[in-house]
Amino acid sequence: MNGFYWNALRIEFVQGETVALALRRAGVANFGPTPNGGAARYFCGIGQCQGCLVSIDGSAPVESCITPAKADSKVTSGY
Secondary structure (H helix, E strand, C coil): CEEEEECCEEEEECCCCEHHHHHHHCCCCCCCECCCCCECCCCCCCCCCCCCEEEECCCCCEECCCCECCCCCEEEECC
16 A cells, blocks of 8 residues: 655555545544634545645645645645
8 A cells, every 4th residue: 555644644545545535534634724723624525625735745735635645745734
């Protein structure tokens, strides 16, 4: 199985799975803080609400629900 790192925790994923799905399957519900003080999370699943923004390997924030997981990447809160 492939894996990426979420705040130093290794998250396993199946090829073709999105970052959000792998995080949820691993029991991660809170994807970090949002600018308005809420918690980023998986919600719409189609990239429209931007409630699941994460940064991958230091990138600008991306929608984790439509971004394929990549082996050995480092995923952190997008805000």
